[in-house]
Amino acid sequence: MTATSEAPTAVAEVPTARLFVNGAWREGGGGSYPVVDPSTEQPVGRAPEASADDVADAVAAAREAFEGWSRTSPAQRAAVLDRIADLLLARNDDFVPLLQAETGATIRVASAMQVPVAAERFRRYARGALEPAVSALAPQPVAATPLAAGGLTSAVAARRPVGVVGCITSYNFPIVNLAGKLAPALAAGNTVVAKPAPQDPLGCLKLGEVFEEAGAPPGIFNVVTGSGAATGAALVASPDVDMISFTGSTAVGRRIAADGGLTMKRLLLELGGKGAGIVLEDADLRAAVSAVGSAWSFHSGQICTAPTRVLVHESRHDEVVAALAAYAAALTVGDPLSPDTVVGPVITAQHRDRVEGYIAGALAEGARLVCGGTRKEHADGFPVLPDTGFYVAPTLLADVTPTMTIAREEVFGPVVVVIPFRDEEEAVAIANSTEFGLYDYVFTADTARAYALAARLRTGHVGINTAQRNMEAPFGGFKQSGVGRDGGSYGLQAYSEVQAVIWQS
Numbered sequence: 002m003t004a005t006s007e008a009p010t011a012v013a014e015v016p017t018a019r020l021f022v023n024g025a026w027r028e029g030g031g032g033s034y035p036v037v038d039p040s041t042e043q044p045v046g047r048a049p050e051a052s053a054d055d056v057a058d059a060v061a062a063a064r065e066a067f068e069g070w071s072r073t074s075p076a077q078r079a080a081v082l083d084r085i086a087d088l089l090l091a092r093n094d095d096f097v098p099l100l101q102a103e104t105g106a107t108i109r110v111a112s113a114m115q116v117p118v119a120a121e122r123f124r125r126y127a128r129g130a131l132e133p134a135v136s137a138l139a140p141q142p143v144a145a146t147p148l149a150a151g152g153l154t155s156a157v158a159a160r161r162p163v164g165v166v167g168c169i170t171s172y173n174f175p176i177v178n179l180a181g182k183l184a185p186a187l188a189a190g191n192t193v194v195a196k197p198a199p200q201d202p203l204g205c206l207k208l209g210e211v212f213e214e215a216g217a218p219p220g221i222f223n224v225v226t227g228s229g230a231a232t233g234a235a236l237v238a239s240p241d242v243d244m245i246s247f248t249g250s251t252a253v254g255r256r257i258a259a260d261g262g263l264t265m266k267r268l269l270l271e272l273g274g275k276g277a278g279i280v281l282e283d284a285d286l287r288a289a290v291s292a293v294g295s296a297w298s299f300h301s302g303q304i305c306t307a308p309t310r311v312l313v314h315e316s317r318h319d320e321v322v323a324a325l326a327a328y329a330a331a332l333t334v335g336d337p338l339s340p341d342t343v344v345g346p347v348i349t350a351q352h353r354d355r356v357e358g359y360i361a362g363a364l365a366e367g368a369r370l371v372c373g374g375t376r377k378e379h380a381d382g383f384p385v386l387p388d389t390g391f392y393v394a395p396t397l398l399a400d401v402t403p404t405m406t407i408a409r410e411e412v413f414g415p416v417v418v419v420i421p422f423r424d425e426e427e428a429v430a431i432a433n434s435t436e437f438g439l440y441d442y443v444f445t446a447d448t449a450r451a452y453a454l455a456a457r458l459r460t461g462h463v464g465i466n467t468a469q470r471n472m473e474a475p476f477g478g479f480k481q482s483g484v485g486r487d488g489g490s491y492g493l494q495a496y497s498e499v500q501a502v503i504w505q506s
């Protein structure tokens with residue numbers, strides 16, 4: 002077969018997924034579009050483009066389902082969530098190849114970080130729904146107040162589901178990002194219309210099969226796919242959607258906050274980050290380098306919480322730059338299906354070009370390339386990237402100043418910058434100097450000092466000598482990294498409204 006006859010056949014053969022609305026499958030009213038594997042640049046499937054009518058039907062189905070679902074007992078909701086967790090794990094082998102291909106994640110990340118983590122979120126919130134007496138949803142008594150005519154008013158602050166929640170998510174960990182919203186939203190008695198990222202929505206659509214198989218009530222979970230400007234904006238504009246839970250960039254988050262304000266949406270916004278990893282004089286460099294290394298190795302740096310700005314005490318600067326360069330040089334970049342690969346591609350050609358634009362811009366502003374670089378630079382030898390696929394070499398830039406664009410804007414790719422500081426005052430000032438405030442890190446042998454330093458960092462999280470997460474800890478951003486918190490019991494609170502119930506005694 003000739004190359005020309007092969008190409009159209011390959012395109013024609015990919016399956017077209019369908020929308021999941023009210024427990025049934027339907028084609029997108031707006032047609033479909035190809036979903037591309039970032040490592041092969043070939044389509045892996047076609048995703049439906051939802052029309053305005055599809056979105057309206059999904060919202061109407063969620064609204065209708067809310068009446069029944071919000072009145073189910075915690076035990077009934079927990080049983081559904083538990084079945085979903087079981088089925089997800091049982092179908093892991095079904096999901097992993099699809100999720101791997103549409104995200105371009107390495108097989109290691111796709112296997113460990115998608116289905117098991119998503120299943121764990123359903124499991125966690127099944128438990129949350131089952132334990133209302135000890136959970137964040139339990140009614141809280143408030144102080145009785147005396148009446149002028151005698152007697153008292155007593156009250157409780159009860160938590161009620163918000164209603165229909167539109168979950169709009171980013172591309173980096175599609176099913177995990179969605180499960181992190183869906184599981185607590187359903188556990189708290191809400192119903193959901195999900196709008197996954199257009200680059201990789203196929204796994205999220207497939208989640209509909211799991212809900213079907215679990216016998217979940219139709220309409221409690223709906224998936225509509227398409228562009229942010231059409232499908233996402235339609236959800237935000239709908240007066241029948243009570244809340245938008247959004248994970249994505251700060252730019253889109255601002256837009257959602259403005260548009261959602263017109264119908265007074267409840268908002269949970271999980272936005273961009275520009276994490277500072279502060280390396281103090283007495284830091285254990287192994288801990289620091291391994292944590293910072295995740296900014297390259299964990300899904301090619303497409304991580305909102307990564308320590309992409311390494312702020313180093315001047316006494317350790319050269320040592321840190323050398324250690325990070327050695328770490329980056331040892332990373333295997335390439336075919337995500339190879340078990341040895343640590344760094345795969347980024348999501349699209351457009352995003353690769355954007356990341357490379359940041360690197361080129363930094364060099365033009367005076368930064369020094371320690372390793373990696375754009376395709377143009379590494380054509381000189383280090384490292385060799387595959388010809389096909391949207392790869393960016395793990396890149397380390399030194400001689401960066403806090404005012405450079407590369408030190409202020411989120412790159413969302415495998416790029417780390419090093420900035421020296423003289424003392425703690427300067428470290429804090431630099432760490433706090435961006436519009437973001439999502440996740441910072443402190444590396445020091447003195448944990449009491451790190452704890453005190455954390456109080457001065459305007460950020461939602463501070464990791465002390467670690468990049469490991471605690472899934473029960475509140476998750477969210479200060480400043481323009483977001484609004485609200487989820488994670489653990491905070492997730493249940495995020496998807497509930499407080500209602501005061503008052504009586505006279």
Ligand code: NAD
Pocket residue numbers: 169170171172173196197198199227228229230232233234237248249250251253254256257271272273274304305411413439478482483
């Ligand atoms: P993005 O903002 O481009 O898109 C996110 C989602 O918003 C997509 O589903 C998109 O279609 C939709 N969207 C776009 N315009 C919209 C509009 N006008 N109305 C409604 N929806 C719209 O983000 P991305 O490129 O998919 O993901 C990368 C970003 O996500 C980074 O900034 C990263 O930091 C952030 N992120 C944050 C967290 C967190 O928890 N804070 C987690 C993961 C990713």
